[in-house]
Amino acid sequence: MAMCPACNGLISSMRACDGCGQSLKIYGRIYDYQDDYSAYEEYDLTNETKSPTQENGCPHYVGCEACKSSYIYIFMES
Template identity: 40%
Template structure:
């Protein structure tokens, strides 16, 4: 069984904003933002809706990163 090192607090990622060079905040899995209950759904099922067609097979967790300074948003695929 694979697990995301960011979701489980085993690692942190430092992502620098491409616009203002500030450190972006990891806001968690992108699927947690789909609706009010998506954070409580089965992770493997939610990977079917994360915008990456192969995230389930490739064991990727798609994380949402946000820059509070300039409001830049991006996603990054994290290896599980």
């Protein structure tokens, strides 16, 4: 079974922001923001909705608290 480093708390920040150079913060999986209850659903249920381009990765919202920029970053699962 693949394991996402962001979902499992192995990393809490990542590369620098393209806009200001500050460290980006990981806000959570994009699936957790789809509806009111998706954050409480089992990981395997929300993982089934992945597109073929996200087959080996786990997409997360990441953002910069300094300049308020946000991005979607796909973490490779190992």
